[in-house]
Amino acid sequence: MDTHPTFSCADELRHWPTDETRARAVQDRLRTCVRLDESGPPPGFAGTVVGVDVAYDDARNVVAAAAVALDAQTLAVVDEATAVGEVSFPYVPGLLAFREIPTVLDALTRLTRTPDLVVCDGYGLAHPRRFGLASHLGVLTGLPTIGVAKNPFTFRYEPPGPERGATSPLLDRDGVEGVDEEVGRALRTQKGVKPVFVSVGHRVGLDQACAHTLHLAAAYRLPETTRAADSLCRRALARA
DNA sequence: GCGACAG
DNA sequence: ATCTTGTCGC
Numbered sequence: 001m002d003t004h005p006t007f008s009c010a011d012e013l014r015h016w017p018t019d020e021t022r023a024r025a026v027q028d029r030l031r032t033c034v035r036l037d038e039s040g041p042p043p044g045f046a047g048t049v050v051g052v053d054v055a056y057d058d059a060r061n062v063v064a065a066a067a068v069a070l071d072a073q074t075l076a077v078v079d080e081a082t083a084v085g086e087v088s089f090p091y092v093p094g095l096l097a098f099r100e101i102p103t104v105l106d107a108l109t110r111l112t113r114t115p116d117l118v119v120c121d122g123y124g125l126a127h128p129r130r131f132g133l134a135s136h137l138g139v140l141t142g143l144p145t146i147g148v149a150k151n152p153f154t155f156r157y158e159p160p161g162p163e164r165g166a167t168s169p170l171l172d173r174d175g176v177e178g179v180d181e182e183v184g185r186a187l188r189t190q191k192g193v194k195p196v197f198v199s200v201g202h203r204v205g206l207d208q209a210c211a212h213t214l215h216l217a218a219a220y221r222l223p224e225t226t227r228a229a230d231s232l233c234r235r236a237l238a239r240a
Numbered sequence: 241g242c243g244a245c246a247g
Numbered sequence: 248a249t250c251t252t253g254t255c256g257c
Binding site: 091094096099133 | 245
Binding site: 056 | 249
């Protein structure tokens with residue numbers, strides 16, 4: 001009578017790296033498990049989209065994570081969960097997953113339903129080793145994931161058109177002329193506001209990732225999943 | 241060596 | 248991420 005969704009990543013958690021060298025080795029190993037051949041749940045599907053986010057209190061060395069499930073069609077909140085832990089990895093650009101994922105997984109497993117799609121704060125494929133937070137969380141859980149970031153990180157892009165829904169390719173910084181690879185997309189979710197940066201995580205295509213993001217960002221620049229998770233983890237941190 | 245860098 | 252006041256605008 002276990003109603004909690006379970007994920008087969010206990011082994012990875014037991015062997016969680018504590019230094020940068022081993023962390024990069026983990027990324028290089030797990031990268032081969034990412035599935036980029038599935039388009040994922042179609043826009044407008046009947047199910048839940050879960051947003052995850054984390055907040056920190058450096059002074060107390062405490063981290064709080066939140067997972068909020070929204071009805072994919074109405075965007076109504078249907079479930080939410082939080083988890084509190086100890087900060088166990090420093091912020092290192094390119095290694096964000098090792099700082100955030102343990103507590104995020106804890107919160108995810110406290111949901112009463114299995115997510116159909118998970119939206120992360122940060123990147124997936126758009127990553128120095130093509131294995132960002134969203135990719136990592138996807139491989140560990142097996143769930144379809146995407147990343148929606150607020151900043152272009154190390155990538156370059158031309159500003160998308162001014163209208164909501166306009167996109168432009170997110171390109172690797174050191175791409176040589178003519179061989180640039182599109183690692184994600186800058187997506188204008190609201191007219192006249194800075195774009196967000198979308199990349200695929202696991203088992204979702206880039207077109208679908210952008211479509212989901214646009215649908216989730218019907219009212220504000222950021223997806224409702226991100227806004228709800230951000231708000232909840234801050235509240236959880238405050239009472240921790 | 242220097243700069244830059246999701247959250 | 249987090250530290251932080253007022254202020255401009257719908």
